[in-house]
Structures are given as structure tokens and as C-alpha cells.
Amino acid sequence: xxxxxxxxxxxxxxxxxxxxxxxxxxKDSPRWLELIxxxxxxxxxxxxxxxxxxxxxxxxxxxxxxxxxxxxxxRAPSLLVPGxxxxxxxxxxxxSVMASIHSGNIxxxxxxxxxxxxxVLDAVGFAASIAHRGVKVLRFPTxxxxxxxxxxxxxxxxxxxxxxxxxxxFSVPFAVVNDFSLLSTLSDRDWRCGFSEAxxxxxxxxxxxxxxxxxxxxxxxxRVNEPSHRAIMRSAExxxxxxxxxxxxxxxxxxxxxxxxxxxxHRLERLTRGDLKHGEAVAIGLGIDVALAVExxxxxxxxxxxxxxxxxxxxxxxxxxxxxxxxxxxxxxEQFREHLGGALTLTLVRDPxxxxxxxxxxxxxxxxxxxxxxxxxxxxxx
Numbered sequence: 146x147x148x149x150x151x152x153x154x155x156x157x158x159x160x161x162x163x164x165x166x167x168x169x170x171x172k173d174s175p176r177w178l179e180l181i182x183x184x185x186x187x188x189x190x191x192x193x194x195x196x197x198x199x200x201x202x203x204x205x206x207x208x209x210x211x212x213x214x215x216x217x218x219x220r221a222p223s224l225l226v227p228g229x230x231x232x233x234x235x236x237x238x239x240x241s242v243m244a245s246i247h248s249g250n251i252x253x254x255x256x257x258x259x260x261x262x263x264x265v266l267d268a269v270g271f272a273a274s275i276a277h278r279g280v281k282v283l284r285f286p287t288x289x290x291x292x293x294x295x296x297x298x299x300x301x302x303x304x305x306x307x308x309x310x311x312x313x314x315f316s317v318p319f320a321v322v323n324d325f326s327l328l329s330t331l332s333d334r335d336w337r338c339g340f341s342e343a344x345x346x347x348x349x350x351x352x353x354x355x356x357x358x359x360x361x362x363x364x365x366x367x368r369v370n371e372p373s374h375r376a377i378m379r380s381a382e383x384x385x386x387x388x389x390x391x392x393x394x395x396x397x398x399x400x401x402x403x404x405x406x407x408x409x410x411h412r413l414e415r416l417t418r419g420d421l422k423h424g425e426a427v428a429i430g431l432g433i434d435v436a437l438a439v440e441x442x443x444x445x446x447x448x449x450x451x452x453x454x455x456x457x458x459x460x461x462x463x464x465x466x467x468x469x470x471x472x473x474x475x476x477x478x479e480q481f482r483e484h485l486g487g488a489l490t491l492t493l494v495r496d497p498x499x500x501x502x503x504x505x506x507x508x509x510x511x512x513x514x515x516x517x518x519x520x521x522x523x524x525x526x527x
Contacts, residue, residue: 159317163297163385165378169285169324170210177283177322181217181256188283189221189251191242191269193261195228196287199330203260218256221249228261230419232268233303233310242272246280256281256319260327262288262335263295263423267310270301274316281319288331289339289373290424292323293380294346299394308480309411315395323381325374333368337460338424340365343380344455345405345431350383352498359451362458401485402492402500406430412477416467428461429468436514436521438493441503448496449521463522471512478506 162180166173188211192204204223211218224245232238242257251257257273257280259266266284273280286296302313328336340358347354357379358365361372387403388394410430413421421429435452438444456463467473482489491503 161299161317161385161389162319163321163323163381165323165325165374165381167325169322169326170206173324174210177320178214178217180320182254185215185217185219187221187249187251187255188218188258189245189249189255190223190258191245191260191265192223192225193228193232193265193287194225196261196327196330197225200287200327203327207258207260221245221251226261226265226269228265230264230304230414230423232261232264236303238268239272239303242269243276246273246276251276251280253277253280256283258283258285260285260287261291262286263291266291266296267301267313268303270316270318271303271313274301274314279316282316284318284321285327286321286323287327288335289328289337289377290335290342291339292325292328293339293377294342294384296321296323297381297384297388299388307415309414323377325370325377333460334422334425336368337366338422339380340376340459341406341424341428341431341456341461342384343376344452344459345427346380346383346387346403348431348435348452348494348497349402349405349492349500350387350498351379352496354379354383355455355497359455362455366458366460401490404481405492405494405500406434408477408481408491409433409474412474412480413465413467416473417465421465421467425461428456428459429463429465431456432463432518432522433474433511433514434493436518437506437510438495439517440510440514441493443493443495443501445496446521449517450525453518453521453525457525464519468515468519471515472508474515475508475511478511 164176197204211220226232226238259269270282273282284296286292299315299317301316302310305311344358347358364372406427407430410426413426432453435449439446439449489504492500494500
């Protein structure tokens with residue numbers, strides 16, 4: 146009578162809503178306001194301090210918007226946090242957000258509205274996810290990288306033990322509002338950073354989109370709105386589709402195809418102590434991974450040339466002194482293996498839209514791939 150087993154599936158329905166607009170607090174506001182449940186909700190606005198300095202009118206405009214809709218929102222004092230990777234490296238950021246959640250009487254029926262790039266979305270989202278075992282999050286991404294990739298994901302985390310995202314949780318945001326007007330003050334460097342992720346996901350999933358990026362790369366580098374916004378929306382859509390339809394939104398399996406180009410990118414970010422931004426490191430990581438596919442005999446040199454050309458036209462520098470020490474970069478493979486749970490599954494690409502997985506790799510292959518990557522770069526930039 147005592148030998149019983151209770152076994153059943155837990156169904157946890159989640160909506161994943163991503164909106165694109167040009168004026169989230171003006172003419173386009175009804176599109177996200179209609180998602181908010183009836184009644185008045187406490188809300189804590191959190192701003193990336195770098196964005197706040199560059200775009201000072203946004204905070205005052207959002208606060209005025211909330212006050213004008215006092216039947217829907219009861220605003221807590223806004224909080225500013227450091228932007229960039231500092232947000233994920235400094236444990237005081239998470240503590241300060243949780244302190245504001247506590248002092249601002251933010252509960253599970255309240256909202257934390259986050260304005261920032263991917264690192265701020267990660268760190269503040271992590272704090273919101275562990276406060277009260279989960280406070281609703283509204284994301285307002287303020288960089289191209291956050292709008293086309295980081296803000297679409299269902300992961301939150303901070304760095305620890307000198308490793309990327311070692312502390313973190315999976316949590317679906319209540320809504321993501323991609324307002325293109327929030328990108329207007331980005332530097333050219335930060336502007337281009339998001340488009341390495343657009344190249345990545347196109348290589349994995351959409352050959353036609355990769356063709357479009359080849360065609361539009363120089364216009365995107367010049368910040369022409371139509372092709373740039375189109376590329377951001379398509380990249381976001383491909384990431385969103387993978388989360389909804391890929392069968393593994395919380396990464397319980399050992400394959401992580403959306404981390405194409407990222408095993409070395411994460412390592413390069415740490416080795417360069419922030420000299421390389423995430424999007425820049427991903428661009429180099431894509432170059433290394435496409436060279437690996439050529440080394441394995443799975444991809445043609447012409448495919449490698451096409452990928453590097455797109456990234457160069459977007460304005461990326463695809464070489465770095467850190468590539469002189471491939472043994473340091475190879476550590477990233479072991480860190481990636483450990484992150485996956487001990488068994489390595491590394492997704493590479495044969496041709497646009499044709500991914501494949503490898504499960505074993507040695508230092509010699511990585512070293513040769515880096516050498517191949519740099520040789521091809523020299524032929525393209527002479």
C-alpha cells in the first residue's frame with residue numbers, strides 16, 4: 146500500500162508577446178496598454194543610466210505617461226542602474242532592484258518596467274524573477290541587440306565565478322515593446338552590435354533572410370531605417386519562433402543552436418575585460434565557427450567568404466589581438482560543455498539555413514579554424 150508513484154505533466158501556459166512600434170507612449174500606446182489587466186497596478190520603472198543620459202526625455206515622458214494613466218498605474222519612484230556588462234558584474238545592481246521592489250510595495254500583480262540594453266534586461270529581469278518568486282516584467286529594449294535578440298529571450302541572469310550568466314533563471318516577460326525611437330541616440334558602435342545576432346539567426350534558420358542581409362548590409366551600417374528596422378523585426382521573429390516552436394524554450398536538452406558563434410564570443414568578452422562588446426565578440430565568433438565548418442569539410446570557403454563579407458560591410462572588425470592566444474579561447478569550449486551538462490553539442494552551419502551538430506572537438510581544430518579565419522580576413526581586406 147505504501148509503494149505509490151504520482152506522475153503527471155504540469156501545464157504552465159505562457160504568452161510571449163513582442164510588439165514593434167515607433168511611439169510607445171504616444172499614438173502606439175494602446176497596443177501594449179490593452180495587454181495590461183483591468184484595475185490599477187503598482188509599477189516600478191528601471192532605467193539603464195547610460196540610456197538615461199543619452200535619452201533624458203524618455204524617463205520624464207514615461208513617468209508623465211504613467212501619471213496620465215493613473216487609473217491603470219500607481220508609479221513607484223524610478224530607479225537608475227549602470228548599463229552594459231557592469232550591470233551583470235556588480236551584485237549590488239540586483240540588490241538595489243530588489244530593495245526598490247520591496248520599498249516600492251511591488252507585488253506579484255505589479256510590474257517592473259525595464260528600459261535598457263541586453264545586460265540591464267538580464268540583470269533587472271533576474272532580480273524581478275526572484276523577488277516574490279516572480280514579478281511581472283515589461284521590457285522596453287533600447288539597443289539593436291536587445292530588440293532583435295536579448296530582449297526576445299526568456300532568460301535572465303548575471304555573471305558570477307568569472308563566467309557569463311552563471312546565476313540565472315528562465316522567465317517569460319509579460320510583454321516586450323520594441324520602440325524604434327528608443328534607438329535614435331545609439332552610437333554607431335552600439336547600433337551595429339545587434340546585427341551580428343541578425344546574421345547568426347539568419348545563418349541558422351533563413352537563407353532568404355541571409356541573402357537580404359547581404360544586400361542591405363551597407364545600408365544598415367549607414368542606419369537607413371527601412372532595411373534596418375526590417376532586419377531587426379525579422380531577427381526578433383526568428384528568435385521568437387525558435388522559443389515558441391523549437392520544443393525546448395527552457396533549454397532542458399543539450400543542444401543550444403541559438404548559441405551559434407557564442408562559445409568563443411563569451412570567452413572573448415571575459416578575456417578582453419569588456420574591450421569587445423557582446424555583438425562584436427559574436428561577429429568574431431561567427432567567423433571562427435564558419436571557419437570550423439570549413440575545417441570539418443562541411444562548408445565551402447566561398448560560404449566563409451560570404452559570411453565575413455556581410456559582417457565587414459556591417460562595420461565589424463573581425464580580428465583582435467586575443468586571437469593570438471587560441472589556447473585561451475579554447476577554454477570557452479570546456480566552459481560551454483560544462484554549461485550544457487557535460488556533453489558537448491556545438492551547432493555549426495554548412496550553408497545558410499543548413500545547421501549541423503558536432504560533439505567532439507580538439508584544440509588543434511580550434512587553432513586551425515582561427516588561423517583560417519584570419520587568413521580569409523587578410524584576403525578580403527587587402
